[in-house]
Amino acid sequence: MTTIDNEELPAGVGAVGLEHVRGQGSGHSSAAGAPAVRGGTGLPVALLAVDALAAVGALALVLPGGAAVALRAACGLLPALVLMYSSGGQYRLRLAPSVLDELPGLAGRATIALAFALTFERCLQTVLLPFALPTTIPADVRVLILLLLAHLTLDSLGRALVYRAIRSRRRRAPRPTLIAGAGHVGQRIAAALLEHPEYGLRPIGFVDADPIFLPADFPVPVLGGPDVLVREVPRRGIRDVILTGGGADEDRAPQMLRISTDFGCDVWFVPSFPDYGAFEHAGRRTAVGDHLWGFPCLRLGSNPMQRPSWAVKRAFDACFAGLGLLLLSPVLLVCALGVRLEGGPGVIFRQERIGLDGRPFTVLKFRTLRPVDEHESATRWNIAHDHRLGPVGRFLRRASLDELPQLWNVLRGEMSLVGPRPERPYFVMRFAQAYPRYRERHRVPVGLTGFAQVNGLRGDTSIEDRARFDNYYIDSWSLWQDVKILLRTVLAVLRTDGS
Structure with a gap:
């Protein structure tokens, strides 16, 4: 029997409390207890x-x-x-x-x-x-x-x-704004915002650990280095943060982005002068480019769940799951009968998984293998090649039919049709410690299928790669992306090449 112990996990993995994972997943690691100050929809x-x-x-x-x-x-x-x-x-x-x-x-x-x-x-x-x-x-x-x-x-x-x-x-009610980087770009952005209130951003301070280029009489003060974000954002009611490229704190931009989004701020990125050509070229090919008095900028780190289109996604999830349970009821009945004949009573397998914001929920599957005990169920990594798998269980897993009961989880709102796949608490605790961005997968509801899975990352594949694909899905989410993933999932199921 193969179980994953600490020695078998990647270096640096150790037990970490679920409260830590839950806090990180919900976007309040650096800003615990901080009120969200986003401007609404x-x-x-x-x-x-x-x-x-x-x-x-x-x-x-x-x-x-x-x-x-x-x-x-x-x-x-x-x-x-x-x-x-x-x-x-x-x-x-x-x-x-x-x-x-x-x-x-x-x-x-x-x-x-x-x-x-x-x-x-x-x-x-x-x-x-x-x-x-x-x-x-x-x-x-x-x-x-x-x-x-x-x-x-x-x-x-x-x-x-x-x-x-x-x-x-x-113009009447500009939003308090911090500018990360007091260099030439940051100063010109601050001056443009002061001169053009129609952008609705009122610069109240720079975040810069080494503001060597800032004139002494500049109307916007330097509040300190990146560490002041945790204090100044809630204290001053900051609504927007502008990150500028090329500053002394550029290597800490990911940290500043994470802290700002934890507090619910809208974050905008403006590149340094050498990056303008490449940035503007990218902006012409996409629909997300914007400008601030001629400075190209891009909105970063927005939570897709705060967009109105997310309500469309949830409505589609509920309708599709309800219709799927109804139309697939004969298939569900045949699968249940096969599991009952092969493995005896207990057709449905219930297991605790970690979902949105690190909260646990009970996932449903058709039972394809009866574990020795609860410890094996919670800590066994992969059973695809277990000799105890019967022909029915092996077929259900290969065709992904064992996942069909999760349509009930989708209907209840515990899961979505598309999203990062849910994992057991035992592994979430360890993966979150080993891979820094793993916990960020819990920013959105977990899914029946996901971007990582349709790219072949299922079974015994890299957890780091899965986390990267899942976070890319979240950061670039759109309804059309969900449609593409569902279509690719159908093709994969028809090929019956599941794990």
Whole structure:
């Protein structure tokens, strides 16, 4: 029997309390007990409302039949529209929002959403015939172009009004801001913010351990080195932190990012002058670039769970899990019968795993192997090659069918369809000690499948690699990324090459 003891784990692994893991996972390691000071989700909610009203308004203006037909058509169009806009970053907080900058992205994604709604209606009518209602969106190119133009016009006007209100509010109530780095870039950013209140950021201090370039009469003081963040952020009600490249404390930027996000701050990164060309080139290829009075900047470290699109993810999880349990009930019944015949009573295997914010929960699986005792269940790393595995259990594991009961965990909100895979407390304690970023996997709910798994990191593979893939998934999360992972998971299951 193979169990993982401390000697078998990577060097430096030792027992660490789950309270430590829980604190780190929840994002309060450096800021324990600190209140979150994030500014809320007013902007995304306002943009969501504008997009919905623009879509319904365009449908009502172009389609015959009035409001009733428009509302029916919106049922297919709005979910696709929100999904496309969210995946394209159209609801993200920006320092310099501009409708004209967004217009190409809005037009392209609205076109895709309209095509999806049209296809969905036709498929639904085919499946439900003769019970389906007549289609609402005609397959007429002229009508579709009119719909698109009407939506973009209304949406652009609405977003312009929202951005105007945001700029006005920013001038009236700028957010207290710290600038990490008092060098040339930091000073010019501070001066730009003082001169242009429409950005809504009020610099109240620099964080710099060695501010050798700062003039004595500069209006923004130096508060100290990176260690002052823990004290100054809650004390001064800091809402934003700007990290500048090329400073003396550049090697401590990850620590400053972690502390700032622990307190719920929005963090912006501005590169040093030598990095401008590469940064601007990257910004042109992505939808997340922004600028601060001509200085290219990028928002860092935002928690995906604070985005409105995360609510869409949760709704999709609940609907898919409920529908999956219903449609797959014959498969579940056959699997349960096979497990019962091969291994006797106790078809469902329950085990404690660590989920969101380091909190434990009970995961459900079909029992494929009956452990000798609870200690083996909690500390045995891999049973894929155990001689006690019967043909039914081996098949269920190879086809990943033993994971199907976890749809119930997804329905209950303990898991998501996509996210870092949950692990047992025994291993979480040790991996968190050995790999510094392992604990950061618990920033989001654990998942039925994950980015690491679809890239082949399952079974006896590198824990460090898994943590890196999981954290990349969290940092770059989008609804479309979840869709891609689910599609790749289906392909992997069909190949039945599970661990």
